[in-house]
Amino acid sequence: MTRRRLLEASLDTLSDVGLAGTTVSAVAARAGVSRGAAQHHFPTRDSLVEAALEEFFAERTQQLRSSVAKLSTGSGAAAVDAVDEVVTLIFGFFSNRPFHAALHIWAAASTDDSLRELIVPAEARYGREVYQLTALALNADLSDQHTRRLLGLTLDVARGLGLGSVLVDTRKHQNDAIKTWSRILDGIKRND
Incomplete structure (x- = not known):
């Protein structure tokens, strides 16, 4: 329970004040736990940030997986x-507080080699997972090169x-971009 509160507080703190203001003490205060209890779980800021990122990516992937499972499928107008x-x-998924918190970490990682070593592999795994789930949700034919490119561009946009x-x-x-991009993706090659 304490660990969970600390991880949630770390993402909120990162989102509000960036990496520079995200200390174990600040996160502990936000989570309503003592600094000692926080350091029991996360002795350093790097260990806290690393765990928060792993939790962030795992939760976001699970949320996306659940959301994709709930989407309707069909053909014709239903497919659109x-x-x-x-x-x-x-x-x-790329326009919310957790994403904004991640942006602070990515910006800091651009000048911090040890942080970059944590971020790059985690981001690559998350990116692959989001790509695969997007392809699954759209029933996209990944053997088609044009379809693969459009899916990659979707994540870039x-x-x-x-x-x-x-x-x-x-x-x-x-909202305008969603309408336009949906029309573009409606033409991708789909699995039968």
């Missing part, structure tokens, strides 16, 4: 609606919109 649902889901949402309200732009 399903594409809209998938694009809305994917874009939403989602990340870009998510990055923009850190500074300004991008909801209207994101």
Whole structure:
């Protein structure tokens, strides 16, 4: 229970004040636990950030997996609606507080070699998982090179919109992008 509260508080702290302000003491205070209890679970900020990232990626992947399982499937008009649902889901995963917290960590990792060593493999695993789940949700034929490229671009567009949402309200732009990108993805090759 304490560990869980610390991990949640670390993501909130990262999102609010960035990596520089995310200390074990600040996270402990936010979680409502003593510094000693926090250090029992996470002796250093790096160990706390690493665990928070692993938890973040595991939770986000599980949430996406569950959401994909709930999406409707079909053909014709139902398939177009399903594409809209998938694009809305994917874009939403890159435009929220947990994503904003991750951005702070990625920015810090650009100048911190030890942090980069933690981030790059975790981000690569997460990216592959999101890509595979997106392909599954769209019933995409991954043997088709054009389809694979469009799926990769989908994640790039989602990340870009998510990055923009850190500074300004991008909801209207994101809604327009979802409509446009859904029409583009409606033409991908699908598995039979």
